[in-house]
Amino acid sequence: DHGLSEADPEVCTIINKEKQRQYKSLELIASENFTSRAVMEAVGSCLTNKYSEGLPGKRYYGGNEYIDELERLCQERALAAFKLDPKTWGVNVQPLSGSPANFEVYTALLSPHDRIMGLDLPHGGHLSHGFMTPKRRVSGTSIYFESMPYRLDESSGIVDYEMLEKTATLFRPKLIIAGASAYPRDFDYPRMRKIADAVGAFLMMDMAHISGLVAASVVADPFEYCDVVTTTTHKSLRGPRGGMIFFKKDPVLGVDLESAINNAVFPGLQGGPHNHTIGGLAVCLKCAQSSEFKAYQTQVISNCKALASRLIEHGYKLVSGGSDNHLVLIDLRPLEIDGARVEKILDMASITLNKNSVPGDKSAQVPGGIRIGTPAMTTRGFTEKEFRATADFIHEGIKVTLEAKQSISGKKLQDFMKFIESPEFPLKNRVVD
Ligand code: PLP
Numbered sequence: 510d511h512g513l514s515e516a517d518p519e520v521c522t523i524i525n526k527e528k529q530r531q532y533k534s535l536e537l538i539a540s541e542n543f544t545s546r547a548v549m550e551a552v553g554s555c556l557t558n559k560y561s562e563g564l565p566g567k568r569y570y571g572g573n574e575y576i577d578e579l580e581r582l583c584q585e586r587a588l589a590a591f592k593l594d595p596k597t598w599g600v601n602v603q604p605l606s607g608s609p610a611n612f613e614v615y616t617a618l619l620s621p622h623d624r625i626m627g628l629d630l631p632h633g634g635h636l637s638h639g640f641m642t643p644k645r646r647v648s649g650t651s652i653y654f655e656s657m658p659y660r661l662d663e664s665s666g667i668v669d670y671e672m673l674e675k676t677a678t679l680f681r682p683k684l685i686i687a688g689a690s691a692y693p694r695d696f697d698y699p700r701m702r703k704i705a706d707a708v709g710a711f712l713m714m715d716m717a718h719i720s721g722l723v724a725a726s727v728v729a730d731p732f733e734y735c736d737v738v739t740t741t742t743h744k745s746l747r748g749p750r751g752g753m754i755f756f757k758k759d760p761v762l763g764v765d766l767e768s769a770i771n772n773a774v775f776p777g778l779q780g781g782p783h784n785h786t787i788g789g790l791a792v793c794l795k796c797a798q799s800s801e802f803k804a805y806q807t808q809v810i811s812n813c814k815a816l817a818s819r820l821i822e823h824g825y826k827l828v829s830g831g832s833d834n835h836l837v838l839i840d841l842r843p844l845e846i847d848g849a850r851v852e853k854i855l856d857m858a859s860i861t862l863n864k865n866s867v868p869g870d871k872s873a874q875v876p877g878g879i880r881i882g883t884p885a886m887t888t889r890g891f892t893e894k895e896f897r898a899t900a901d902f903i904h905e906g907i908k909v910t911l912e913a914k915q916s917i918s919g920k921k922l923q924d925f926m927k928f929i930e931s932p933e934f935p936l937k938n939r940v941v942d
Contacts, residue, residue, distance in 0.1 A: 531543070533859055534859040534860065534861045535859060535860045535861065535886060535899060535902070536861050536885040536886060536889075537860065537861060537862040537881045537882055537883075537885070537886065537899070538861055538862055538863055538880075538882060538885070539690075539691070539718065539744075539835060539836040539863075539880050539881065539882025539883075539884070540690065540717075540718060540741075540744045540882070541743075541744070541882075541884070541885050542743065542744060542745065542746075542747045542884045542885050542888055543747070543885055543888045543889065544743065544747055544748060544749060544789070544793070545747070545792070545793075545796065547792050547796075548747075548748055548749055548789040548792045548793050549749075549789070551749075551785065551788035551789040551791070551792050552749045552785050552786060552788065552789040553785070554785055554788060556576070556579070556784040556785040556787070556788045557783070557784065557785040559572070559573070559576055559784050560781045561573045561576045561577075561580075561781060561782055561784060562775060562776075562780055562781050562782075563775065564580075564771060564775075565577040565578075565580045565581050565584075576784055579784065579787060579788055579791060580602065580603075580782070580784075580787055582791050583602045583787050583788075583790055583791035583794065584599075584600050584602055586791055586794035586795055586797075586798070587600045587602055587753055587755070587790075587794050588600055588755075589794075589798060590724045590794045590797040590798050591723065591724055591732060591755065592726075592732075593732060593755065596758065597757065597758050597759070598732070598755055598756070598757060598758060599755070599756055599758050599766075599767050600753055600754065600755045600756070601613075601753065601754045601756075601770055601771055601774050602751075602753050602782075602787055602790060603774050603775065603779060603782040603783075603787070604739075604751065604752030604753060604754060604774060604779070605751065605752060605779060605783060605786075606741060606750060606751060606752045607635075607637070607715070607717045607739065607740070607741035607752050608635075608636070608637040609752060609778060609779065610739045610740070610741075610752035610753065610754050611635075611637040611638070611650070611686075611715060611739055612637065612649065612650065612778060613754060613770065613773040613774050613777065613778050613779075614713055614737050614739055614754060614770065614773070615650060615653075615654060615684070616773040616777050616778060617764075617766070617769035617770045617772070617773035617777075618683070618684055618711050618737070618764065618766075618769065619654060619683055619684060621653055621654070622653075622654065622655055623654055623655070623682075623683045623684070624654070624655045624656075624657065624680055624681065624682040624683055624684075625638075625639050625650070625654050625655070625656050625657075625682055625683070625684045625685075625686065626639070626656070626657050626658065626659055626673070626676070626677060626680065626682040626684070626685050626686065626710075627639045627650075627656070627658060627659070627685075627686035627688075628658065628659060628660070628661075628668065628686070628687075628688070628689050628692065629658035629659065629660045630658075630866075631866040631868070631870055632658075632660045632661045632692075632866075632868055633661065633689040633690060633691040633692035633838075634658065634688075634689055634690065634692075635688070635689065635690045635715065635717070636648045636650075637649075637650055637715075638650065638656075638658070638686045638688070638715065639651045639654065639656030639657075639658060639686075640656070640658075641656055657676060657680045657682065659672065659673040659676060659677075660672070660868075661692075661868045663868040663869050665829065666693075666694075666828040666829030666830065666868060667694060667829055668692075668694075668696065668697070670697060670700050670701075670704070673685075673701075673704060674704050674707075677704050677705075677707070677708045677710070678707070678708060681708050681709075681710075682708065682710050683709075683710055683711065684710055684711045684712075684713060685701060685704065685705045685710045685711070685712050685713070686713050686714075686715060687701050687712065687713070687714040687715070687731065687735070688713075688714050688715030688716055688717065688718075688731075688739075689715075689718065690717070690718060691836065691838055691865050691866075691880050693827070693828060693829050693831065693832035693833065693834060693836055693837055693838060694829050694832070694833050694834070695728055695729040695833050695834070696714070696729070696731070698712075698714070698729060698730075698731055698733065698734035698735065699734060701734070702734040702735075709762065711736045711737065711761060711762060712734065712735045712736055712737075713735060713736065713737040713738070713739065714731035714735040714737075714738045714739070715738075715739045715740070716731055716738055716739070716740045717739070717740050717741040717744055718744050718745060718834070718835070718836070719745055719834055719835065720740040720741070720742070720744065720745060720746040721744070721745030721746040721747060721797070721802075721805075721806055721809070721884065722745055722806050722809065722810070722834060722835060724746065724797045724798075724802070724806070725797075725802060725803045725805075725806030725807065726803075727803075727806050727807055727809075727810050728810075728833065728834055732755070736756070736757050736761045736766065737754065737755065737756050737757070737766065737770070738754075738755040739752065739753070739754050739755075740752065740753050740755075742786075742790050742793065744884065745806070745809065745835055745884045746793060746797060747793060747796070747797075747884070747888065748789060748790050748792075748793030748794070749785075749786045749789030749790055749793065750786065751783070751786040751787075751789075751790055753790075754770055754774070756770050805887060805888070808887050808892065809835050809883050809884050809887045810833075810834065810835065810883075811892075811893055812883040812886075812887050812891060812892065812893055812895075812896045813832050813834065813835050813836065813837060813882075813883045813896075814831075814832065814893075815893035815894075815896045815897055815900075816837060816881065816883060816896040816897070816899060816900050817831045817832050817837045818831075819896070819897040819900035819901070820837065820839060820900045820903070820904075823900065823901075823904045825839050825840075825841075825904075826839070826840045826843055827839060827840070828840055828867050828868065828878065835882050835883050835884050836880055836881060836882040836883070837880075837881050838865055838867060838878050838879070838880050838881075839878055839879050839881070840867045840877060840878050841877055841878055841879065841907070842867070842869075842877040842878075844907070844911065846907070846910055846911055846914060847864070847875045847876065847877055847922075848863075848864030848865055848866075848875075848876045848877060848878050848879045849864045849874065849875045849876070849922055850910050850913075850914065850922070850925055851864070851879055851906060851907055851910045852864045852879060853925075853926060853929065854906050854909050854910045854913065854929065855903065855906040857929070858902070858906055860899075860902060860903065860906060862879055862880060862881050862882075862903075863879065863880055864876050864878070864879055864880075865878045865879055865880035866878065874922075875922055881903070883896065886899070913925070913928065913929055913934065916928075
């Protein structure tokens, strides 16, 4: 039995190149992080070999003595990490990732064509919260359910709760979804709870982006107000790629959430759990209860504030004017430049972030903003000082993008991309490595 370098040098080389890329670049994608060696060891272990359909103590395969022990430990740690009483909250740790976890909740709580309301994707929501365009139902969530997204107040960049309330009163959704992929502020859970109660809807929070911050109690706690909370495990929580669903144990609106959700996960939408992921997740959730983890999440927030204030000093417009969490969104439209061009130029300088739509945008391919997150580089030891320097690098990159844009005649994005890759690009030496 050979190791990877002998068994498959081709894949080994690709992995090493990706490792170098991660090592060398400034990783600012808000949904990414660097998980620990201990988590990676568990993920790369023999746990991947085992089938264990069902739940601990109720499996469809033999040989699950240790897998049962592991999954129970993972469940206990999940509840402890979020300070939940096992008498009132339960958790399913088997979802393969964030999108499946969300679809499993919808399958558990809704019938086909029931109505849902989530934050619109161009305003920061996630695809799996019901995204559709006027022409097309894009996400499966909008194909199988009737989706009426709520939006931000474009002048403040904050969720327009008044409009959400009015729309919910008319649309009468069965489920309201809080949570986002690109929203720099806390959600107003008490207000959303009131709206959900007034129309008889379930309230779910998808805390994927901020679950590490929630575990460390450095942002508002969704568990006080929501019936169901979903999350990915690989973003601010810093675990392996996976998902979890937390549910109230008491029935809500006459539904036994525990059995509905467990059945939706298996046999509803999944087969055998990924036990290697559950092993890695258990390791991550032990770490999430430590004082080091709390200090890390506190630093994630301080770093984001330092980044935001330095960007504001450079004159940038931030959506909502700042941030309460781990990310900022720069609105580049006042500079007459877009996120796609800036993303590309910064990529050439090993600064990795992503283009992002901002409220009022017309195109998702060439959106008017960029999203910048602090979790990954905080893991690598960055403090406020390094994040202020990062803001200066981004400012440099944006200036280079503006100069490059001015020096080509073509207006199309493809012309721009070709131009900056070509030897004629006069600024190339300024940004490569
Ligand atoms: N929910 C939110 C809020 C997200 O931001 C994401 C991913 O970015 C997901 C769900 C989906 O997670 P996954 O990519 O693991 O399916």
